[in-house]
Amino acid sequence: MRWTKNGTQVSTNPSYTFTVTESAAFEAHFEAQSFTITATADPTEGGTVTGGGTYNYNASCTLRATPATGYVFVKWTKDGTEVGTSPRYTFTVTESAAFVAHFEEFDCEAPTNVTANAFFFTDISVNWDAVPTAHAYDIYRNGTRIAFDYPYVGGYYDTELPYGEYCYTIVAKCSLGDSDPSEEACATLNIPCNSPANFTAEYVYENESDFGVKLRWNSVAPISPEYFHLYRQRDTDEYELIGDIEPEGSYNYYFDVTEIGSYSYMLTAEYHFDGQICVSEPVYASCEVTSITELNVAAKVYPNPTSGEITVSCEGLSHIRIVNAYGQTVYNAAHEGDQARIDLSDMTKGIYMMHIEANGGQAVRKIVIE
Numbered sequence: 382m383r384w385t386k387n388g389t390q391v392s393t394n395p396s397y398t399f400t401v402t403e404s405a406a407f408e409a410h411f412e413a414q415s416f417t418i419t420a421t422a423d424p425t426e427g428g429t430v431t432g433g434g435t436y437n438y439n440a441s442c443t444l445r446a447t448p449a450t451g452y453v454f455v456k457w458t459k460d461g462t463e464v465g466t467s468p469r470y471t472f473t474v475t476e477s478a479a480f481v482a483h484f485e486e487f488d489c490e491a492p493t494n495v496t497a498n499a500f501f502f503t504d505i506s507v508n509w510d511a512v513p514t515a516h517a518y519d520i521y522r523n524g525t526r527i528a529f530d531y532p533y534v535g536g537y538y539d540t541e542l543p544y545g546e547y548c549y550t551i552v553a554k555c556s557l558g559d560s561d562p563s564e565e566a567c568a569t570l571n572i573p574c575n576s577p578a579n580f581t582a583e584y585v586y587e588n589e590s591d592f593g594v595k596l597r598w599n600s601v602a603p604i605s606p607e608y609f610h611l612y613r614q615r616d617t618d619e620y621e622l623i624g625d626i627e628p629e630g631s632y633n634y635y636f637d638v639t640e641i642g643s644y645s646y647m648l649t650a651e652y653h654f655d656g657q658i659c660v661s662e663p664v665y666a667s668c669e670v671t672s673i674t675e676l677n678v679a680a681k682v683y684p685n686p687t688s689g690e691i692t693v694s695c696e697g698l699s700h701i702r703i704v705n706a707y708g709q710t711v712y713n714a715a716h717e718g719d720q721a722r723i724d725l726s727d728m729t730k731g732i733y734m735m736h737i738e739a740n741g742g743q744a745v746r747k748i749v750i751e
Contacts, residue, residue, distance in 0.1 A: 414438040415436065416436055418433050418479075420480045420482065422446070422484060423483050427485070428484045432445055438474065440474045443469060444470045444471075444480055445470075446482035448484050456483050457470045457481070458481045458483065459481075460479065464480070487557060489554075489555030490514075491552070492510060492515075499568050502572070502573045503540065503542055503543075504540045514555045516532075516555070517530040518531050518533060518553055519554065520550075521549065523547060544571060572655065574662075576663070577601065577633075578600075580598040581666050593747075594644060594668045595634065595635075595734070597634055599633070600633065605630075608650075609624075611624040611646065611648050612646065612648070612663075613637065613646055620647050623637065634709075636734070638732075644667060646667065679695065679744070685749060686750065687725060692720065692721070693721045694720050695739045697719070699738050699739055700737075701716055703734070703735050711733070725748075730750050732747060732749055734747055735747075
């Protein structure tokens with residue numbers, strides 16, 4: 382504040398008294414009031430503050446608090462009195478003032494020991510150690526949040542996923558803020574591609590000119606294959622494909638009519654699922670085929686081939702069982718005497734094995750139904 386007379390300063394007091402001796406022009410000069418706003422951090426390592434400086438009266442001032450790593454913003458105070466809890470504080474300047482941004486150390490640790498494991502073949506189980514100060518968790522899959530404020534209940538199950546690789550990170554939710562993301566844990570879902578189990582090859586003898594190999598194996602859960610691929614190797618020859626076999630269920634069979642020799646068999650399973658195809662690792666079985674009978678029962682079966690009734694002639698006959706090419710029993714009955722007649726007209730055309738028991742011994746005969 383100052384007074385001037387004809388452009389010359391005559392006083393700096395708001396009130397100016399003088400004796401009039403002439404005409405004169407006085408001018409009162411005013412300046413806007415300015416105030417100093419200071420902003421500091423407590424503790425100083427807790428973060429940074431901006432917005433302090435010199436402001437005119439009635440100007441708007443905005444203070445901003447940014448926490449350092451490991452800290453969270455708590456509140457603003459002016460002369461020890463709380464004035465705001467938002468990191469951004471705006472007010473109208475009417476006086477000089479000192480503001481303090483208060484920070485606290487952040488104790489919300491990132492989850493540890495995160496694991497991801499394929500469960501069944503379309504699901505993944507995600508587990509981690511609980512954070513004591515956390516009340517919930519955010520779960521991220523391949524960078525995208527899939528669960529928000531998820532309570533800790535021993536883990537998280539991510540279900541009905543297509544095949545592929547999935548990586549997970551976990552963020553702990555604490556009262557003062559969120560933790561950093563955890564270390565990443567990954568799991569890969571692949572189409573089940575289990576090899577057949579219990580693969581065996583058994584030499585079956587009927588007579589000097591009629592014998593072969595009966596092959597057995599089991600399907601393995603959780604899904605059934607589309608096909609089994611059966612390969613045969615004789616002596617030192619290369620393996621050759623002898624059959625693409627559709628599964629019959631958990632138990633599968635195949636009868637290979639062969640010549641005398643040493644045979645090795647290789648079997649794989651082909652799976653189709655969710656647009657993907659997978660062929661399992663092979664399993665192997667071997668068998669030696671000879672023309673030497675190890676059975677001690679003389680039995681005649683006729684007519685063979687047949688399309689209706691078949692007669693079995695054998696001294697001391699006691700039991701007859703007929704098995705189809707898949708190893709399934711289609712006839713099983715006790716008999717007495719030296720002869721039995723069996724009606725096969727209802728059976729499907731194909732090759733069957735007849736097991737005959739008599740006088741404490743047994744015989745096996747191949748029969749053909751036309």
